[in-house]
Amino acid sequence: MRSDTERTVRTILEAAERVLSRNPAASMEQVAEAAGVARTTVHRRFASREALVDAMTAWATRRFAEAVESAYTTTAPPLVTLHQVTANVLRVKIDWGYAMSRTASATPEVARVHAEVRDRCDEMFRRARDAGLLRADADLGWARRVYYALIHEAATEQDGEQDADILATRLVDTLLHGFGKR
Amino acid sequence: MRSDTERTVRTILEAAERVLSRNPAASMEQVAEAAGVARTTVHRRFASREALVDAMTAWATRRFAEAVESAYTTTAPPLVTLHQVTANVLRVKIDWGYAMSRTASATPEVARVHAEVRDRCDEMFRRARDAGLLRADADLGWARRVYYALIHEAATEQDGEQDADILATRLVDTLLHGFGKR
């Protein structure tokens, strides 16, 4: 049945994310075991290991783009947009951290989407700076790298799966003001 | 000759860092080629791939600990100490980024040193907070994670190998004040 095979595909993708995020060198056998299926079944759905990883990456990248686009706006105050985008991205990144980190070695399609998101991010920061939220002399290239790194850290928080909005609040505060006395 | 073999070992370790930092799954063949020696020579110096990686990790960890200990002081103002430690660590991290990132899956000896450095870092932040450099309500656990992440980002800056002191200045400024208008 068609819905069954789709469910199987999803199960495998999620298992692969779980396994590969812990150990990127894990075997197809381990992925299959985590998905609760036989290794041959994985190979029937995905022609090769590369195809599986590409599918994970494509899936996560779509969610990533949706997370950004659904929260990005030029009408709301930059601080609000920044918070919403951050929270949305964190929700995806928590579940698809491994797949999302594969920006370079991927399909041109995936690379294009990541580049688009990157541009969106730069635009958001430019607006934030023009609106006086960021310092006028802020290095926006460095800011983006720090922002990405903070998202990575927040998403890999080990203690008990915090709420994305709380994580985003702390993250944005750190990005804007750091830890120093004001 | 003894000094020759030591030089060979160093050459291999440095080549391994170069190759594995770009591609952690690279083969011993690639490492050997990068070092300008035959694969058998690598195996004569390091019994196994694991032994090679462990040796890299041990070497980098020693440099790491030295970098921290030689700069850490309880007499200078916390801001000065923070800057000096950061610059010193960056110098090591730029050259040994891969080896230094292997904290968990390593020798107990290495894990111990990393834990000690971590404690030093926590102590440094506590002092900085007590001295009024950091906010009184700063989450020091989160601060350390952000600090480590910033060091990683600064060390992997692609454009032309900036000076460690300049990188440290920008890093510490970001850590303390972020990118927001003050």
Place this chain on the structure above:
DNA sequence: ATAAGTTGCAACACTCATGTTGCAAGTCCT
């Protein structure tokens, strides 16, 4: 009930990285 489709299992071929060994050639020290 039957036909279509999916799965697990066992078996297989293949590739590639790892690790080992013997030997000839080279270097360095005395």
Place this chain on the structure above:
DNA sequence: AGGACTTGCAACATGAGTGTTGCAACTTAT
């Protein structure tokens, strides 16, 4: 020149992961 040592090279053994196939058992729709 002779002895100790290191290296490159070629060859080999081994193991693990990958990808494929045939078949019996099972599920589901018609």
